[in-house]
């Protein structure tokens with residue numbers, strides 16, 4: 163038979179099986195619905211029974227409805243190609259691999275879940291170690307229709323006469339396909355080195371490093387799905403948290419887990435980790451470096467111990483006809499004493515009242531002594547402790563503290579200087595206080611970690627006054643954030659995945675560490691792409707987040723699946739000398755299309771950007787990203803305002819982390835280099851976002867080291 167006819171015949175064979183699977187899926191759905199209805203009927207029947215029977219029937223109803231709903235949720239997930247693989251073994255048995263395990267009425271497997279041990283050979287078998295697999299077939303479907311099949315022969319001399327082999331390169335076909343707005347899962351083409359990481363043990367810390375495009379993000383997400391499938395009992399209840407660098411990134415990856423049937427994983431951007439906030443604004447590199455540094459812990463602690471701006475400066479209270487007065491200096495002594503006793507201020511109100519009453523009693527004793535009299539201390543303390551004027555004083559002198567309010571206090575340069583004396587230098591103090599003083603722009607991503615630190619330092623609001631969130635004092639608080647079924651500031655995740663971890667500041671590690679107190683971890687990063695200036699300090703904070711005794715395993719991925727080799731060659735040049743040779747991955751795909759570097763006059767940059775974007779929109783089927791320095795995003799958006807094609811996105815250098823596009827226009831690369839002390843690495847990130855085509859528009863040629 164000719165190749166197209168063989169292909170058509172093989173597609174028909176697989177279509178017949180896929181049809182069986184969908185018929186069975188429909189049956190299972192009907193059964194689950196019937197079970198749910200029966201459960202409800204049981205509940206209604208219970209009303210007529212005696213109390214004891216009622217309780218047991220209601221319990222049974224709840225179990226039935228729960229299980230039926232679980233099954234329906236799994237069956238109804240939006241699977242993109244439910245069946246995607248087939249393994250033919252030496253013994254002539256074969257299995258189908260898919261996103262979900264399905265059995266027929268005889269309990270025989272129609273599809274094996276990709277995460278089950280029996281499916282492991284689909285990813286792990288090689289010609290050198292075939293694991294008894296003769297033929298591995300990738301089946302590409304659109305909905306319920308088989309579009310194509312693609313085979314790998316693993317034991318060539320065991321191929322039976324009647325076994326047909328079709329095509330080659332399912333991986334290459336997948337990599338060459340155009341990109342949409344959201345990342346796709348890679349279950350059908352996971353590679354062996356990636357599979358090892360996905361299936362690594364769940365306990366401890368699993369680190370995934372590797373250059374751009376090596377599939378780190380994809381692997382980490384598939385690992386989350388795998389762990390939930392294999393260890394649902396240990397991990398499912400407490401849940402999995404995935405933290406990414408930005409909201410754009412979490413949106414980009416948001417479809418991957420649901421496409422594998424996992425909906426119970428919480429995705430949060432670094433600006434959204436703290437419930438109630440959704441910060442997206444990035445600080446300048448200089449500001450972010452100060453805010454992220456561990457030195458801020460001490461600054462914050464001092465700030466909240468400072469006298470609140472509205473606090474009265476003296477306490478006057480009449481006791482038995484005499485005015486007892488505590489002056490500012492005496493009050494501050496009490497404040498210092500209360501703070502040094504260690505409890506968070508919002509939990510210290512009672513202790514503070516005791517200290518103030520003791521100071522008043524001292525004062526009364528002092529007056530009495532001068533008059534040659536004596537006072538009953540205990541009586542004075544009881545009397546004054548019940549007085550309304552004393553309590554009025556207490557609430558304004560020792561108010562409930564809110565994290566946002568304390569950070570705003572630091573907008574006052576004097577306060578800032580007092581809190582950071584000996585910790586920050588003058589320049590840092592004025593930068594930071596000017597930033598905190600300007601509240602018109604909302605919180606930045608780096609502020610969120612400071613607010614979270616303060617949340618813990620000030621302690622929870624007293625119960626009586628507890629409101630929706632403890633972050634802000636004023637009604638301006640907003641945002642949704644957080645899974646509705648979890649309590650606020652939930653910190654008992656069983657597994658935490660941190661993506662782009664090379665960029666987390668020490669303060670951000672502390673924030674994430676709090677959410678993973680009892681967790682195992684998957685941590686993804688590439689030091690060469692790091693924009694954080696002090697890796698040692700970050701490493702120390704990261705180790706603390708993991709806990710000291712944790713087992714650690716590390717995997718390095720070495721193949722770049724995203725960029726064409728032509729594009730990656732250019733990107734590698736900009737970090738030559740900034741990275742070890744083995745930190746750079748190898749790109750596997752060539753397109754024959756070289757990236758274009760266009761020298762452009764500054765004055766012509768706008769029109770050059772417009773025409774490059776237009777050109778690339780015409781050249782590729784999927785997305786086009788225009789990447790620019792962070793502070794030029796609005797300007798470049800303005801240049802492209804006339805371009806209405808939804809495939810076009812303008813994105814700032816730091817926000818481009820983790821994303822990818824079919825084609826990229828990089829505007830003025832030298833701006834990225836000079837943006838921060840780690841600019842060359844940020845430029846490397848930007849240059850490695852395109853899968854097919856890249857145009858660089860540069861008025862200054864210095865971004866590209868001369869060979």
Ligand SMILES: Nc1ncnc2c1ncn2[C@@H]1O[C@H](COP(=O)(O)OP(=O)(O)OP(=O)(O)O)[C@@H](O)[C@H]1O
Nearest residue numbers: 348351352353374375376377378379380723724820
């Ligand atoms: N085995 C695979 N099969 C098909 N596509 C793959 C495979 N591995 C990776 N890819 C694709 O390669 C691209 C890069 O993957 P991913 O974004 O996970 O890389 P990364 O290492 O996180 O990159 P970066 O560090 O640049 O953010 C994605 O489009 C992903 O789907």
